[in-house]
Amino acid sequence: MVQYIAPLDTSFAALSDPTRRGVLEQLGRSDASITDLAERFHMTLTGMKKHVSVLEGAGFVTTQKVGRVRTCRLGRRKMAEEAAWIEQYQQLWAARFEALDEIVEDLKQREISHERDTK
């Protein structure tokens, strides 16, 4: 099976809306039709269809139409790339602030020994 992996641009953009994050949380509990979701999020069908289509584009949701009802469920994308990017950033971030802390610590030590020497 060839699976299309949406780039981080598409997935982070999909996550930048509170309704879309809410829809993912909802589908994490149970599948739902577009109508269910529109009602739950106090939205028009057209508005909800747009949100679902963004989530589908990012690979987070799949939909299936049976008769007149389109059912939405979670897609196979587990946000592994998104989690990995953030984790890698957090490592860089921690290293960067540790390095700064060391510089500050070093300056403090120099100040202390300077004070001692000039006493």
Add this chain to the structure above:
Amino acid sequence: MVQYIAPLDTSFAALSDPTRRGVLEQLGRSDASITDLAERFHMTLTGMKKHVSVLEGAGFVTTQKVGRVRTCRLGRRKMAEEAAWIEQYQQLWAARFEALDEIVEDLKQREISHERDTK
């Protein structure tokens, strides 16, 4: 110190652009001026200023102007909320797919015992 915590909307939107993610990775290695960043990412100063301002708005970057040079460095926001949201989603996701796998397994078992009974 009162620190403004940008909501997930702003931060995920900030992460939805490859240049902005690149700038964060770059600042994770060393501080840089807007001019450095514009050069490195083959961009106009105006274009880079806009990107930096989005990152600043999300709390990921702070800038300081000394003379004519504006230096950018990583902000104090470690993306903890973003990582937490994704992790929580991954747990929901895993539980959802496990539940589906169990249903499929159950159906298979019923089919096997049905076949056995009708032989």
